[in-house]
Amino acid sequence: MPNRPLAFSDSQTFTTRKSVATATKPEAFLTIEDVSKVYPTKKGSFTVLDGVNLTVEEGEFICVIGHSGCGKSTLLNMVSGFAFPTHGEVRVQGKPITKPGPDRMVVFQNYALLPWRTAFENIYLAVHAVYPNKSQAEKRAIVREHLAMVGLSEAADKKPPQMSGGMRQRVSIARALAVRPQVLILDEPFGALDAITKEELQEELLKIWNDHRCTVLMITHDIDEALFLADRLVMMTNGPAAKIGEIMEIPFPRPRDRARIMEDPEYYKLRNHALDYLFHRFAHDE
Ligand SMILES: Nc1ncnc2c1ncn2[C@@H]1O[C@H](COP(=O)(O)OP(=O)(O)OP(=O)(O)O)[C@@H](O)[C@H]1O
16 A cells, blocks of 8 residues: 655654654653663772663562672663663653652562561561651551561561571561552562572562562562562663663463463473573573
């Protein structure tokens, strides 16, 4: 079919197309736009990330995978506000991120709890810092609710050295969620846990996310973990100057059942694709 001439001038066409584009494509909840990160080092500039683009919808669960040192933490640090892009921009609900805030809480692999404070106190301090004007009774109720959410009501008075790794990570998650963040950032949270505890915590995290639906960005080295948890798996290329190599959609319906997913032939297709990506197409040199 021949192209029909447009009935308006070029400038009108441009305006019309632009307004249509704006109307049909509103700003995503989280936007990482053309982000690069360069660190100055003694040997000169070191480009960790180069031209990273990602948009995330509210309530999505995103996992990020990539070889050690490719810049996963650097990328998520720019969402939490602990680091800033050298070039490009990270925005939440259209607003550039200028500092850390309780709307974006981070859970680290090493728990980052105060060892001399009880589980209750660790969470209470975070709640108090964010809601100083709430009454003590309200703040204590929030702490109790979140301890119960992670199954630790009985361990409220234990201090981190008296807890297992799994319990400490539960406290960290409860503390992060107690301030009702819009974005939960998990930097390899289960990396130090044994396989059984790890699976238990994955199930709990999914249940909590299902109930609260905050947006989750989670770094993992575990493809099975990502396939169980995420809506999309962001796969980074190797550094330096890493970028997003591929984004894998994970289509399993929710609520997810691990046994049922693992019986699905699609699971092994996706798993093999991710393995091939990491260990053939972007195999680490070392
Ligand atoms: N402040 C800094 N100054 C210079 N280089 C840095 C700085 N912070 C991180 N890097 C370097 O940036 C690269 C990416 O680090 P980053 O911690 O983001 O990687 P990662 O993918 O999260 O690694 P891992 O999986 O091992 O945690 C690494 O080579 C690291 O040494």
